[in-house]
Amino acid sequence: TVDRNPPGEELREEYAQLAEEIRAHRIAYYQDAAPTISDAEFDTLFRRLEEIEALHPELVANDSPTQEVGGEVSSAFAPVQHLARMYSLEDVFSLDELKAWLDRASAGVEQRNPGATIAWLTELKIDGLAVNLLYRNGELVRAATRGDGVTGEDITHNVLTIASIPQHLAGTDHPEEVEIRGEVFFPTKEFAQLNERMVAAGKAPFANPRNAAAGSLRQKDPAMTAERPLDMYVHGIGARTGLSAGTQSETYDLLKAWGLPTSPYYKVLATQDEVMAFIEHFGEHRHDLLHEIDGIVVKVDSFALQRALGHTSRVPRWSVAYKYPPEEVNTKLLDILVNV
């Protein structure tokens, strides 16, 4: 609920300080791949900023961290304008919050498309780095990081070293133009070995596979990227011309047929109970996967309903990320550090 009294001096100060702190952490995380606080600590700061803004909407400026996709663009890479904007995701941190979100999205759909049923596309939230692949008539012409969602960094040469990303799509009937979004990740199994090698070479180990993926992909020399066992799963579509699918999951079938790496883990579910069961299942099995996850992403599968719900300036209204509670320590990393 909005507080009708103007914010006091103390709150204004807390707000300004928080916003500045969050900006600095975003630079350390996205641009330098060297965060100084944990994701859970960052999420707590971000939540507090959202809380203050909910109480005092008059404080929200266009450049507030809540209004922008967080990625910074480094001048070490050529800038690339995405054809369609790339977004972040709204986070929820409990099953109650998720239920409230699912109810809200359902009500939003009912209001705009009375009687429509929603299929929930439920996926793992891969802890990696978002990339945007532009294919024209089946040829990869450009690859970029998400950046601030409007402008990313050109990493085409580095992406071409990733074995699972095709330069030429298989099959025929490719769209004239399509932006395919996915997450590049560092496979969990190879991560511990990489850190052992880094330490043996007298270099600082990576804090987690996400930083290893970002650090490996954003190399000036593609030969360095080629030495890292990076992989990718697709999880979204941007601008498209000549693509006929009506749902995101049907699109995944097409992408798979063209040789793009789709996740083996996603499901199309009909009920909220099934979504909750999916979350519980992967909460128990999060360490048995090929890559790290920090949550589950739930999407409205139909493109027509996605369009009906639309976006804010930072996140789609048809998708949400449920974050698992943070884990205490990365024991593998701890082992390595103790052994240094």
Ligand code: NAD
């Ligand atoms: P986010 O990671 O919460 O969610 C958005 C991103 O999730 C998308 O851009 C996409 O790349 C990714 N994603 C993974 N799997 C996906 C799937 N199946 N479908 C769709 N998207 C999928 O948001 P963000 O804006 O990238 O960054 C916020 C995250 O980064 C938070 O977890 C935050 O804790 C962390 N962060 C940490 C620090 C720090 O200092 N530790 C600083 C900034 C951000």
